[in-house]
Amino acid sequence: xxxxxxxxxxxxxxxxxxxxxxxxxxxxxxxxxxxxxxxxxxxxxxxxxxxxxxxxxxxxxxxxxxxxxxxxxxxxxxxxxxxxxxxxxxxxxxxxxxxxxxxxxxxxxxxxxxxxxxxxxxxxxxxxxxxxxxxxxxxxxxxxxxxxxxxxxxxxxxxxxxxxxxxxxxxxxxxxxxxxxxxxxxxxxxxxxxxxxxxxxxxxxxxxxxxxxxxxxxxxxxxxxxxxxxxxxx
Amino acid sequence: xxxxxxxxxxxxxxxxxxxxxxxxxxxxxxxxxxxxxxxxxxxxxxxxxxxxxxxxxxxxxxxxxxxxxxxxxxxxxxxxxxxxxxxxxxxxxxxxxxxxxxxxxxxxxxxxxxxxxxxxxxxxxxxxxxxxxxxxxxxxxxxxxxxxxxxxxxxxxxxxxxxxxxxxxxxxxxxxxxxxxxxxxxxxxxxxxxxxxxxxxxxxxxxxxxxxxxxxxxxxxxxxxxxxxxxxxxxxxxxxxxxxxxxxxxxxxxxxxxxxxxxxxxxxxxxxxxxxxxxxxxxxxxxxxxxxxxxxxxxxxxxxxxxxxxxxxxxxxxxxxxxxxxxxxxxxxxxxxxxxxxxxxxxxxxxxxxxxxxxxxxxxxxxxxxxxxxxxxxxxxxxxxxxxxxxxxxxxxxxxxxxxxxxxxxxxxxxxxxxxxxxxxxxxxxxxxxxxxxxxxxxxxxxxxxxxxxxxxxxxxxxxxxxxxxxxxxxxxxxxxxxxxxxxxxxxxxxxxxxxxxxxxxxxxxxxxxxxxxxxxxxxxxxxxxxxxxxxxxxxxxxxxxxxxxxxxxxxxxxxxxxxxxxxxxxxxxxxxxxxxxxxxxxxxxxxxxxxxxxxxxxxxxxxxxxxxxxxxxxxxxxxx
Numbered sequence: 118x119x120x121x122x123x124x125x126x127x128x129x130x131x132x133x134x135x136x137x138x139x140x141x142x143x144x145x146x147x148x149x150x151x152x153x154x155x156x157x158x159x160x161x162x163x164x165x166x167x168x169x170x171x172x173x174x175x176x177x178x179x180x181x182x183x184x185x186x187x188x189x190x191x192x193x194x195x196x197x198x199x200x201x202x203x204x205x206x207x208x209x210x211x212x213x214x215x216x217x218x219x220x221x222x223x224x225x226x227x228x229x230x231x232x233x234x235x236x237x238x239x240x241x242x243x244x245x246x247x248x249x250x251x252x253x254x255x256x257x258x259x260x261x262x263x264x265x266x267x268x269x270x271x272x273x274x275x276x277x278x279x280x281x282x283x284x285x286x287x288x289x290x291x292x293x294x295x296x297x298x299x300x301x302x303x304x305x306x307x308x309x310x311x312x313x314x315x316x317x318x319x320x321x322x323x324x325x326x327x328x329x330x331x332x333x334x335x336x337x338x339x340x341x342x343x344x345x346x347x348x349x350x351x
Numbered sequence: 352x353x354x355x356x357x358x359x360x361x362x363x364x365x366x367x368x369x370x371x372x373x374x375x376x377x378x379x380x381x382x383x384x385x386x387x388x389x390x391x392x393x394x395x396x397x398x399x400x401x402x403x404x405x406x407x408x409x410x411x412x413x414x415x416x417x418x419x420x421x422x423x424x425x426x427x428x429x430x431x432x433x434x435x436x437x438x439x440x441x442x443x444x445x446x447x448x449x450x451x452x453x454x455x456x457x458x459x460x461x462x463x464x465x466x467x468x469x470x471x472x473x474x475x476x477x478x479x480x481x482x483x484x485x486x487x488x489x490x491x492x493x494x495x496x497x498x499x500x501x502x503x504x505x506x507x508x509x510x511x512x513x514x515x516x517x518x519x520x521x522x523x524x525x526x527x528x529x530x531x532x533x534x535x536x537x538x539x540x541x542x543x544x545x546x547x548x549x550x551x552x553x554x555x556x557x558x559x560x561x562x563x564x565x566x567x568x569x570x571x572x573x574x575x576x577x578x579x580x581x582x583x584x585x586x587x588x589x590x591x592x593x594x595x596x597x598x599x600x601x602x603x604x605x606x607x608x609x610x611x612x613x614x615x616x617x618x619x620x621x622x623x624x625x626x627x628x629x630x631x632x633x634x635x636x637x638x639x640x641x642x643x644x645x646x647x648x649x650x651x652x653x654x655x656x657x658x659x660x661x662x663x664x665x666x667x668x669x670x671x672x673x674x675x676x677x678x679x680x681x682x683x684x685x686x687x688x689x690x691x692x693x694x695x696x697x698x699x700x701x702x703x704x705x706x707x708x709x710x711x712x713x714x715x716x717x718x719x720x721x722x723x724x725x726x727x728x729x730x731x732x733x734x735x736x737x738x739x740x741x742x743x744x745x746x747x748x749x750x751x752x753x754x755x756x757x758x759x760x761x762x763x764x765x766x767x768x769x770x771x772x773x774x775x776x777x778x779x780x781x782x783x784x785x786x787x788x789x790x791x792x793x794x795x796x797x798x799x800x801x802x803x804x805x806x807x808x809x810x811x812x813x814x815x816x817x818x819x820x821x822x823x824x825x826x827x828x829x830x831x832x833x834x835x836x837x838x839x840x841x842x843x844x845x846x847x848x849x850x851x852x853x854x855x856x857x858x859x860x861x862x863x864x865x866x867x868x869x870x871x872x873x874x875x876x877x878x879x880x881x882x883x884x885x886x887x888x889x890x891x892x893x894x895x896x897x898x899x900x901x902x903x904x905x906x907x908x909x910x911x912x913x914x915x916x917x918x919x920x921x922x923x924x925x926x927x928x929x930x931x932x933x934x935x936x937x938x939x940x941x942x943x944x945x946x947x948x949x950x951x952x953x954x955x956x957x958x959x960x961x962x963x964x965x966x967x968x969x970x971x972x973x974x975x976x
Contacts, residue, residue, distance in 0.1 A: 167536050193538035205533040207526045217519060218526040221538045268538055 118178065120145040120303045121166075121272055126175035128158075128165050128327075135161045135171065137327045143320075145271070148294060148304040150314040152338075152349060153324035159307035160202050162324070163274045166305075167199045168192050180271060196224055198270030202277045202307075204261040208250035212241060215249055215260055219267035226269070234263035237293045255286035262293060273297065275306040279313045291317050311349070315339075323348050354489035355612055361488070363608030364601060365497035365566075368504025371600040372559035373577055374584045375508060375593065376552030382528040382591050383548045384443060386450045387775045390457035392578030394431060394553045397461060398423040398560025399476065399569040400469050406477040416477050424558035431553020435546045441955050443545075447775050448722040452911060453954040455724075455904055458574060459947030465571065467941065473571075476564025496565050503562070507555070508597055515593075524548060528591070575900050579786035582779035583633055587640045589650020590776060598648060606632050630790040637783065638768060645771040684825055688818040697889075698933060700821045704886050706925040707828040709909035710835050711878035713921030716910055718844055719871050720851030721769065722778040725785025726879055726906045728765070731898020733758035733880025734887040735792060738805045741888075747810045751827075751884040758880020759873050761788075766872035770865040773854075785903055793895045804894030808887050824885050831878050836918050838874065847871055901943075908950055914963030923962055 119142035128136035135158050143149045151159045165173045168189040177184040184192050193199070207215050216231050223229075235242035238259035244252070252260065258278060265273060275294075279287045294304060294317045308314045314321065314335065321338050323331035325348045331338060338344070377391045405419035434457060442450050482499060485492035515521035527534040527544055535541050560573070567573075584603055588595030607629045646652045684703075688696050712726045737754030745753060765784045772780055792799045799805065814820045838844050849857040850864040857864055887893045896902065905928065913924025931949075936942050957964050 169532050169536060189532070189535035190538050190540045193536055199536045201533070201536075205530050207529045207533075209529060210522065210526060214522050214526075217522055218534065218539070219537045264537065 122178040128171040146301045150318035151307040157324045158327045196271035198265035198273040206249035219264035221268040223269040272303040359608040359612035363605030365500040367600040367604035374596040376555035380552040389454035392574035393461040394556035395560040396573040398557030402561035420561040423561035427557025428550045428554030432550040435549035449954045456947040456950035459943040463941045463944035473568040478565045589647025592649035595649030706922040708882040709921035709925040711875040718847040723781040725781035727902035728785040728788040729758040729876040729879035730883040733883030737884035754884030759877035762876020770868040806892040917962040920962040
């Protein structure tokens with residue numbers, strides 16, 4: 118069985134259904150990308166996996182357990198890291214404190230330390246005592262990934278990690294994703310930027326109005342002009 | 352002069368310490384759970400009583416006093432944890448208003464627990480051993496204990512600040528205060544943290560209660576007196592700010608102490624008693640701060656509150672065919688005096704008066720989304736104005752309109768401030784206003800009769816019979832209720848609902864939200880004033896109870912029992928409430944506890960109220976979602 122395996126997932130906000138029978142699987146050490154327009158349900162799918170906000174039905178198998186009825190903090194403690202779209206840095210807390218909040222005991226394997234995170238994101242090392250609210254968007258994006266790593270995740274959800282960032286920061290983040298894959302961490306990213314997706318992901322899922330319309334490699338996606346036209350063109 | 356000024360300042364700082372400890376607990380709890388804990392004053396009172404009992408059990412000395420303070424703090428902390436685990440935990444996702452009412456249910460419950468356990472008399476507490484003397488400052492005596500208190504408040508505040516900034520637990524608490532969902536997504540167990548923070552906040556209140564004993568005896572008014580002050584402090588200092596809580600506590604307490612220190616003064620040939628103006632001074636400080644910084648000295652501006660669309664059912668347009676039950680009720684009300692005895696007619700008069708009172712609150716709460724915890728201020732203002740006018744020689748038909756006009760004018764004054772706030776800050780402000788109004792009625796002996804109130808206020812001969820007065824009430828209150836109902840489907844009602852559901856969108860299409868809300872408050876205030884004026888002439892007498900906070904909460908309970916988001920709800924709620932009260936008061940002296948438990952259960956199980964729940968059932972049966 119795959120590290121993360123979602124089957125027939127439905128989700129609602131109030132009476133509005135957002136996801137319809139979504140199924141997908143991601144292996145350890147693999148990066149998969151969710152592609153789709155704004156409002157397709159990418160962020161909702163990620164929130165469903167960590168048990169936030171939306172009402173959900175279906176199965177979400179992760180490392181031998183079903184997350185569908187689990188509470189959010191237990192899901193995190195099972196090794197599911199979450200990097201939300203709007204980053205949600207704790208603005209009043211310093212970089213060091215943000216990292217401390219994310220710290221969880223390691224479920225086997227070497228535990229992440231702030232120093233190891235700073236190696237991955239060198240610009241953060243110089244701003245340990247700076248408050249989250251005083252950082253640039255790119256710095257916040259690095260911090261939110263570093264914060265998720267402090268929980269020693271076996272799987273990482275990254276919601277639009279490259280959105281609105283300078284190319285040099287996007288490169289740092291792409292490098293970090295490659296290193297995490299090499300350590301055996303599974304990743305699911307959502308992206309609107311196909312270029313970034315090609316650089317980091319092995320496989321792609323196309324999400325459109327709550328339905329999975331395509332599952333395959335990025336090369337297969339690139340070959341299917343009609344599919345791209347129908348679901349991804351603006 | 353300078354010496355007495357200094358002494359009063361020190362005095363104020365000592366009071367500020369106690370106020371600060373309670374406000375600090377309230378702020379901590381609000382920060383993490385987003386619940387304003389009305390019962391925080393009750394925790395303070397419980398702390399005082401527990402310390403008295405500990406002292407009685409162990410005896411005097413260092414152990415008796417300081418051991419008692421420690422015991423009271425820990426015990427109240429445990430009570431707080433239990434309250435969180437059994438009650439608060441179930442309402443974190445509920446609308447703010449319901450949360451406030453649930454915690455007020457705890458206030459009522461604890462009030463009767465204290466009454467049952469310690470009896471109705473004030474109990475003198477122990478004094479701190481070795482600190483019963485005075486120190487001399489500039490030739491004036493100052494109590495040693497107050498000097499200690501003055502230092503203790505900031506010291507405890509500092510330790511809480513260190514706990515929050517220097518420990519892992521504190522860092523996590525601050526993270527959850529900012530974004531509790533994100534904290535959960537990082538593996539933090541919110542449930543455990545909420546219980547812990549609630550216990551800590553309760554502990555601080557309990558400690559403050561125990562430490563207050565050398566200055567005042569344990570008594571039954573401690574809970575609402577301190578919570579009203581704490582709400583003022585929180586509104587002035589800014590919700591959620593620790594330094595704000597201290598600075599505001601100091602400002603309020605010191606200004607009050609100065610007023611007492613100044614005493615009686617002659618200005619422009621008139622005698623002013625500043626010592627009786629402490630509450631007016633508090634009001635003026637609050638008003639100035641709210642005019643300059645509506646979000647408080649250290650607070651941050653609130654983002655407009657969004658009401659989740661799912662929680663509000665659209666209000667159906669009235670259908671003439673569905674109005675037949677209303678016609679039946681009207682007919683039954685007209686026939687009632689023919690069929691019922693005198694007692695029932697009097698009870699029915701009361702019910703109609705309170706139906707108007709509840710309907711007026713329902714207007715601003717349901718349609719306007721503005722929670723008022725001080726609606727009795729207008730009821731009482733109408734009653735007092737009518738009574739004072741009558742005493743001055745005005746006949747009934749002049750006194751009643753005078754009451755309405757005065758209540759409307761008061762609503763105009765309070766409303767001007769109220770529309771600048773929303774959500775919990777608004778609820779706290781309305782409560783503070785009502786408490787100030789109550790205190791004025793209580794203290795202004797020469798006009799209001801003080802705690803004795805006014806007597807001998809009867810309607811003219813034409814209406815002196817119970818049946819005649821019943822019909823007069825039915826006519827006047829009924830007309831006012833119909834006006835309130837009509838306004839819901841008039842432009843005022845539409846604009847109020849638009850402003851409630853999305854303030855930003857309403858403003859974007861050109862609605863002046865503040866003016867609309869202000870008008871609604873004035874209308875509701877005047878209607879409540881009519882209820883009050885009718886009430887005073889039906890009873891013949893009046894006491895400050897008629898504008899106390901429990902009276903305000905009666906109105907909230909009526910609206911809630913019936914259903915906030917319906918027009919008929921508050922009226923039905925008033926009838927059910929009055930009948931229940933009439934029945935329960937005869938069966939047990941612990942009406943408060945019964946009401947408190949009822950409020951807690953309603954807010955947890957039937958947040959839609961009677962009429963709302965019935966409508967939901969009907970919509971489901973008719974195949975709605």
